[in-house]
Amino acid sequence: MQTTEKTSAVSDIPSGEELIARARALIPVLRERAALGDERRSLPEETIADMEAAGLFRVLQPKRYGGYEMSPNVFYDIVMTLAEGDMSAGWVYSVVAVHAWQMALFDDRAAQEVWGKDSNVRISSSYMPTGRGKPVEGGFIFSGRWGYSSGCDHCDWVFLGGFVETPEGQPIDARTWLIPRKDYEIVDTWQTSGLKGTGSKDIVIKDVFVPDYRTHKMVDGFTCQSPGNAVNTSTLYRLPFGQVFSRAVSTAAIGALRGMLDCFMETAKTRVNVIGLKTSDDSAAQLVIAEASNAIDELTLVLRRNFEVLEGYAARGESASIEERVKFRFQASYPPERISHLASRLFKAAGGAAVYTKNPYGRFLADINVGRQHAANQFAMFGANWAKVQLGAQNQDFFL
DSSP: OOOOOOOOOOSSOOOHHHHHHHHHHTHHHHHHHHHHHHHHTSOOHHHHHHHHHTTGGGTTSOGGGTOOOOOHHHHHHHHHHHHHHOHHHHHHHHHHHHHHHHHTTSOHHHHHHHHSSOTTOOEEEEEEEEEEEEEETTEEEEEEEEEEETTGGGOSEEEEEEEEOOOTTSOOOEEEEEEEGGGOEEEOOOOOSSOGGGOOEEEEEEEEEEEGGGEEEHHHHHHTOOGGGGTOOSGGGGSOHHHHHHHHTTTHHHHHHHHHHHHHHHHHTTOBOTTSOBGGGOHHHHHHHHHHHHHHHHHHHHHHHHHHHHHHHHHTTOOOOHHHHHHHHHHHHSHHHHHHHHHHHHHHHTGGGGGSTTSSHHHHHHHHHHHHTSGGGOHHHHHHHHHHHHTTOOOOOOOO
């Protein structure tokens, strides 16, 4: 995948509006390719190439490496837009492109290894904390197996979650580990009911040396004081890691609901069922259209409001309180749950037409339901923690 392109700053950065428009222009072709992605259980290379050509992977990338350093709200608008065409495409874009943001938090020696020759190089991930790093001189010997590495077929590096092996009684040392493609195996386990096109396969590593500078301490991401902040000084990179990444696995669902609703609206205007009832006259269909439209509006507004607040803190050199972070964490996890219920109602309201694979209803519903299963979208756990904090208890979540 790598080329000989030189790393350089981009002199002509498109506006956020232009990038969102480019993403919107891809919706028709994403709809056309969605079935192919499901069949292959991985996005078509042409889709990745289209996103790259549109500059979408550079939205959160440092300007020092050809990126645009834009607001997360531009990024999440692009995620939602792509997911209108195909949630698998929106999901892969989201979890791959967000890694350019975390790469900026690493020691710059790591960024040089990834982007020094080609600033288009992409990174996949699995933050499951299943890796173990044994300290040795200059770094660690790292091993483990991880699931759910979305888009890994299209990436040359991977971020992996794990712990440093420490003596009993010492504080836990959780980190993200950056590994090149030559040091890991991709195992095809991705046989699923939804999000088939994400190709979220397993990653296996056995006794690989990882230099210390290719690790990122989770506590540094929590305190917004990471090694990369020494050279990447934009306030974009002073946002809490947990807040940025958690939205990367929930936001595509909002776009998918929009795409499903748009398809429903197209047919509902003229559809008549077998007993002669117009869908446009069906009160159940009318209500779900109104509720789905309202939910999309409401969830998008909360998303944008939360990042405006977080960006405000970063610009002032301040940090959001634990109370706000806990609240925002729940609000990041909740959209897929709410959307899954609305998508189910849209599916039912579409009648018998919904069961045919030539129509997208079943795929949208399955994709939304599978996205809802992600560990970061377990809203009940985060909701309980938020409630406890409001009632005076100690916070129990540090992925904030």
